[in-house]
Amino acid sequence: MRNKLATQSLFALSQPGRRGAQFPAADVPVKPLEELIPAQALATEPTGLPEVTESDVIRHFVNLSTLNMCVDTHFYPLGSCTMKYNPKRHERLSSLPGIVDLHPYQNQADLQGMLGLLYEMQEMLAEISGLPAVSLQPAAGAQGEFTALLTAKAYFEDKGEKRTKVLFPNSAHGTNPASAAIAGFDCVQLASSKEGLVDLEDLKSHLDDQTAVFMVTNPNTLGLFEKDIKQIAQMVHDVGGLVYIDGANMNAILGYTRPGDFGGDMMHFNVHKTFTGPHGAGGPGSGPIAVRDFLADFLPGPVIGHDASAEEGEAYQLVTPSKSIGRVRSFCGNIGILVRGYCYLRTLGAAGLKAVSENAVLNANYLKALLKDVLPVPNGDLCMHEFVASASKSKAANGITAMDIAKRLLDFGFHAPTVYFPLVVPEAIMVEPTETESKETLDAFAETIVKILQEDPEFLHQAPHSTDVSRPDEVVAARNPILQCCESE
């Protein structure tokens, strides 16, 4: 039980004169501020920050944290988002002095350990993708997409071509068209085939000399491997276009196949999905990109270079590629997340990575088999790391929707799967168990779904029943947005 203070806002807890941090008195001669800063630049009154003690702060945020479900406490079968176990060693190692406290403008000779680590990360990502040139700079997968599209644009311009179109299937992540739009391309959405794959005829009808890039997730968002990917890539290449692989689903194919081998020219990794950088309640992510050799000169800088003949202590250096598109963010990238990904790759090695994909695919297919009678999966016999079931049958039979199932699962101690995505499946329930879940957990989850589908639909429409809040009113929130604490309770 919590008392009502537990979720009161910090502003409501504030009392004048309280404080949570103290600083030593100035040890230098203090001058009146007006002598240092012109009067018109100085604040006329203090900020409105709350005044609370350290123990207020700790109790407040610890209490709030207990209102969350998370991977450390719950099974989190969130399709398309890969919520797997986040090894604790990564948190410790990425926080070591000499790793966490380096300033981005230090002398490079003092950074050889860090630059060496990042260089090795580039090499490992190149090997895993089958694409030789890597930039670690993008801060997230979506920024990786954007970066790669600009890289492609610069490549075409360098060849004297101006291509205007980016194509993507209708099952694509929303970031694909959004990234293409801010990169200044016209977006063309393609139909999917009956099997849930890229429709080759529709693709063909849109390919021409204006096609810059075809963006595709493989395995796709239905959890299906695009079996015709080599032919697709050939079709795109035949009109002079490039193929972009959205790497969000790489955890299904690690060590089995590589985007560079099946025709991809560029891709991003989601280090925070595939390589266990934790999701952090929304981020930070890290979205490095890998590209073919003929695109390497256009990558954003700096990248990490290695010169074995350099003077001692300067073998690893920050380098800007010769025809670089420029920077996409300040400094070098989300290094703290890359360090966690590095830890993961070094812990698993080649055999471990392959075992990750095998177990992710095994778990997904097993869960799919357990659920197929109650929640049919419209596309494909075998899935990869995730599958998209449909609650259409239960909705038609007794009105139980995908949302009802999702909300009721919370009462049983399971996080909800992704629902209503991808848009191509009605009443979609997208499940990704990941490789770090046990058979026991999957069995319990499947039993719970079967049980939920037998419950009173009216009761389900009101679910969840055991959480702190239930079915927030999003319409009211959007109509009259309250976006900061506005009363002192």
Next chain:
Amino acid sequence: MSYLFNTPEQQQQMLQTIGVDSLEALFATIPSDLRLDRPLDLPPALTEMELQKHFSNLASQNVGPGDRVCMLGGGAYDHFVPAAVDEIARRGEFYTAYTPYQAEASQGSLQTFFEFQSLICQLTGMDVSNASLYEGGTCVSEAAFMAMRVTNRHNRVVLLGSLHPEYRQVVETYLKHLNCEVVIVPCKDGSVDPADVDAAMDDQTACLVIQHPNFFGTLEEAAELTEIAHRYGALSVVSYDPISLGILSRPGDYGTDIAIAEGQSLGTPLQFGGPYLGLFSCSEKFVRRMPGRLIGQTVDRNGKRCYVLNLQAREQHIRRDKATSNICSNQGLIAIRAAVYLSLLGKQGIREVAELSCQKAHYAADQLTSVEGIELLFPERPFFKEFAVSCSEGADYLLRKARQAGFDLGPELSRFTFENNPESYQTAVLVAITEQRTREEIDRLVTALKA
């Protein structure tokens, strides 16, 4: 493999349930000619114990602020991080949670982000804050995109030449290929002349981007520049130092339309440049045009107050190519750090950190310029916690001599390109002083430089 839970016996049972013979058979949909026919060429796997040794070795090849006194600036600062910040951010309930799309399962994150938004509004005097963007540099681009949507002017933005050069490069990367002209007003003597800004503005300009304090640490005429922007119907965008708002007037107080910042100073370690925190706030009237996530207060079906992701219709997962931004993951965990940091400091603490940094920086500037050959690059300009000095023997000499004495200064200005690149920049370096620096350290540096 310690992260994979199914035993070989369980795997066999599961394969049987699925109806296939082997793990290999699960990959039947990958055509055989696309299969990798060899193991990946990766370094051998390490146990936790071996990995820890490997990391100790890597860390020992770096020399960081733990070994030397950090007076480095240029957009990343060695401010103090109270222990409680790490304690909260290391709770698995926060760092292993997903984006709070399922509100009932995420009230902890949602309320924390709601309070983060509130704290940033109080800090800046702005009406609305989002729940964070990537970092300071990309915030400038997102602000420019938003200004284009609001003003319906898509071809021209004006930036002060005193903007962080890497931020400027990011904006150029984001905008130039859209046929948007990026106009830079040259910076003279450490800040930009408002008359030059006035001359650069026109009625087709979407926004004016100001950094205050600027890249050189000095103050701009932020209020006057904001007025100039408004006179041309453009939005004013101010990139601020969050710590500086402990003593400087707030962007909201002088009428800024969009206030952005690098939030690393608010409780996040340097970690070689990231992950950092993009702070983004604006006037209420622009809320539906702003990028990034917003958390809103509402009530649940029982009338209980609660929090949800709000106005999602602007976002990429709904609007696809018409979205306000392509941003998907944000910097949630770093925003949590900032919320804890600002809560701990409160109105008194933020003022103290700002005053201490400012006073100590001015002491350091006085002492450093007592060394023969070292001068302030912009002696006439007021500064907050960072300043540029030139050294008659060259920037390299100054940096090397400081390093030998155990101090890191910088960055050197020659590392960057500027709109107008005066000769004097070639011998200059930035020096940043936070509340963590002591008189003893500053005096020790000065003694070493005099020797």
